[in-house]
Amino acid sequence: MSGGAMMEKPSATKTPSDFLKSIRGRPVVVKLNSGCDGSTPSAGVLACLDGYMNIAMEQTEEYVNGQLKNKYGDAFIRGNNVLYISTSKGTMADGP
Secondary structure (H helix, E strand, O other), rough: OOOOOOOOOOOOOOOOHHHHHOOOOOOEEEEOOOOOOOOOOOEEEEEEEEEOEEEEEEEEEEEOOOOEEEEHHHEEHHHHHHHEEEEEEOOOOHOO
């Protein structure tokens, strides 16, 4: 190229879609949008999800106030009930 024009490198920004693809098969925490202030988070392994944020989880556990309440194994969560998905850092007993 003449004139000293430089080509810009594509930015390395990650989209939410990239994040969700990268955490498939990893432990996650899913907070549900139940409309209650004390909505219950669930922890498990993200098996798969679709464009509507419908989630399939394995080894799913339900926590209330940081305490294990139920173990469900496989769980399916409809996307419109999801407030957020986070990668697990520590345990749910430490708080969501």
